[in-house]
Amino acid sequence: MKVIFGGVRGSGPVTGAQYAVYGGETTSVLVLGDSGERIVIDAGTGLNNLLPHLGDSTDPLVMLLTHYHLDHVMGLPAFKPLYQRERSIKIVGKIPASGRPDTWQALTTLMDEPYWPVSLKDAGSMLVTCNVSARDGSWLGDINREFLGVGQLEVRVCPVAHPGGCLAWRIDEPATGSSVVFATDMEWSAASAEQRKDFQSFCSKPKPVSTLIMDGHFSGDELTPRTGWGHSTLKEVAAVGVEVGASQIGVTHHAPENDDETLGERSTRLTALVRELGSDAKTFFARQGQELEITGAENPEDETHRNATAVLLMVAELHRMGYQRLRITPGMSPSGMYWRCGVTNVENIMADHGALVMDESADMATYSSGAGDRFFGWDDARGNSPQDLARKFVERFPVIARLGRGDDEDYALWYDDVVKLTQTGDLPYAYSDWSDDSQEGILPTVGGTSQLVMPPGGEGA
Ligand SMILES: [Zn+2]
Numbered sequence: 001m002k003v004i005f006g007g008v009r010g011s012g013p014v015t016g017a018q019y020a021v022y023g024g025e026t027t028s029v030l031v032l033g034d035s036g037e038r039i040v041i042d043a044g045t046g047l048n049n050l051l052p053h054l055g056d057s058t059d060p061l062v063m064l065l066t067h068y069h070l071d072h073v074m075g076l077p078a079f080k081p082l083y084q085r086e087r088s089i090k091i092v093g094k095i096p097a098s099g100r101p102d103t104w105q106a107l108t109t110l111m112d113e114p115y116w117p118v119s120l121k122d123a124g125s126m127l128v129t130c131n132v133s134a135r136d137g138s139w140l141g142d143i144n145r146e147f148l149g150v151g152q153l154e155v156r157v158c159p160v161a162h163p164g165g166c167l168a169w170r171i172d173e174p175a176t177g178s179s180v181v182f183a184t185d186m187e188w189s190a191a192s193a194e195q196r197k198d199f200q201s202f203c204s205k206p207k208p209v210s211t212l213i214m215d216g217h218f219s220g221d222e223l224t225p226r227t228g229w230g231h232s233t234l235k236e237v238a239a240v241g242v243e244v245g246a247s248q249i250g251v252t253h254h255a256p257e258n259d260d261e262t263l264g265e266r267s268t269r270l271t272a273l274v275r276e277l278g279s280d281a282k283t284f285f286a287r288q289g290q291e292l293e294i295t296g297a298e299n300p301e302d303e304t305h306r307n308a309t310a311v312l313l314m315v316a317e318l319h320r321m322g323y324q325r326l327r328i329t330p331g332m333s334p335s336g337m338y339w340r341c342g343v344t345n346v347e348n349i350m351a352d353h354g355a356l357v358m359d360e361s362a363d364m365a366t367y368s369s370g371a372g373d374r375f376f377g378w379d380d381a382r383g384n385s386p387q388d389l390a391r392k393f394v395e396r397f398p399v400i401a402r403l404g405r406g407d408d409e410d411y412a413l414w415y416d417d418v419v420k421l422t423q424t425g426d427l428p429y430a431y432s433d434w435s436d437d438s439q440e441g442i443l444p445t446v447g448g449t450s451q452l453v454m455p456p457g458g459e460g461a
């Protein structure tokens with residue numbers, strides 16, 4: 001999933017050389033799903049910058065509005081897709097407790113005489129509007145709806161504190177585990193305890209949000225005289241972002257009086273604030289034209305597989321370096337939760353089972369997936385190449401390496417097949433303390449679909 005920023009300014013558009021970096025157009029962003037879904041959030045003057053990403057006139061669009069303040073809808077009347085006859089557009093907006101105006105009425109007021117010559121109903125596209133309650137975030141007309149499905153994406157909503165009410169939007173892409181919350185025009189200091197709790201749980205469910213993009217219109221010193229204006233401070237963005245565990249924390253709705261230099265300084269401050277709170281989240285000040293990749297937290301199984309593969313490739317590299325008498329003893333921990341792999345020399349391997357160790361306490365290095373990328377307890381091996389790991393192994397386990405030096409072509413050939421199998425997504429195990437499906441003579445793999453012939457026997461007595 002990707003977010004493209006068409007406009008990031010709050011209150012009103014600005015222009016001039018001093019705004020060249022962050023841009024002067026008001027709020028409008030596009031969320032692009034991996035399967036081609038297109039969701040626009042807000043229709044400020046930056047809306048037209050998104051046109052090149054909106055496909056042709058037969059591609060459907062969904063537009064989510066946070067609220068109807070002019071800086072968030074000003075780009076709508078001149079938005080070309082509204083006038084395309086084959087274009088289907090769904091606009092979702094808020095509706096106050098009183099019920100009026102609803103999304104259709106609010107936008108009809110904006111797009112009709114005397115403010116605009118073409119009325120919304122005559123624009124031409126196949127347009128439907130949909131209402132969300134600004135009081136409790138329920139989808140009107142479908143009170144039990146938990147989220148709106150757009151292709152593979154799930155859209156959720158949460159009302160936030162802002163004069164007249166405002167909605168924060170959350171988009172999840174379950175296929176990639178990525179998610180983004182876009183919360184502009186939110187006054188954190190004016191939110192009730194309940195609203196804060198609601199927003200935090202909105203950022204945490206169905207799983208912790210990967211990217212939070214939040215209103216940081218003010219710096220801390222500016223806020224006091226501007227209480228009630230409907231915006232938050234940098235410090236609040238940092239605190240909320242760290243609290244909800246976002247891996248990217250971004251600021252949007254930049255004040256018109258803040259030029260590139262000011263925003264650059266604040267961006268540095270945001271990073272410092274987040275670090276002070278003990279988080280290593282990536283931070284950013286949204287820039288017009290920026291294309292931000294939203295990636296999900298890594299799935300634990302993928303992480304296990306990635307680290308296990310690194311260990312297996314390290315041994316392949318050791319074989320290439322002339323240590324072919326080094327063998328692996330892969331297996332599952334008694335709990336069945338961790339993949340373990342000992343590396344030892346062929347003399348410490350049973351003669352009747354080419355992947356079981358004679359003596360676990362003798363000359364063996366053991367990796368457990370529970371250690372993540374701290375291979376063999378090393379703190380400095382994160383992201384290392386197989387070559388780097390192999391070099392460290394020889395340095396740090398000189399005895400095991402010396403005993404493993406020499407040729408064993410049969411084993412090295414067998415080992416190449418293990419590596420190939422691993423690269424298709426499996427992990428080898430030669431024993432399993434937690435189940436009895438490991439048959440003698442066969443090296444099954446996790447998942448059980450592919451099987452491998454056992455390696456030649458060891459030289460242990
Ligand atoms: Zn605004």
Ligand SMILES: [Zn+2]
Pocket residue numbers: 067069162185230
């Ligand atoms: Zn507003």
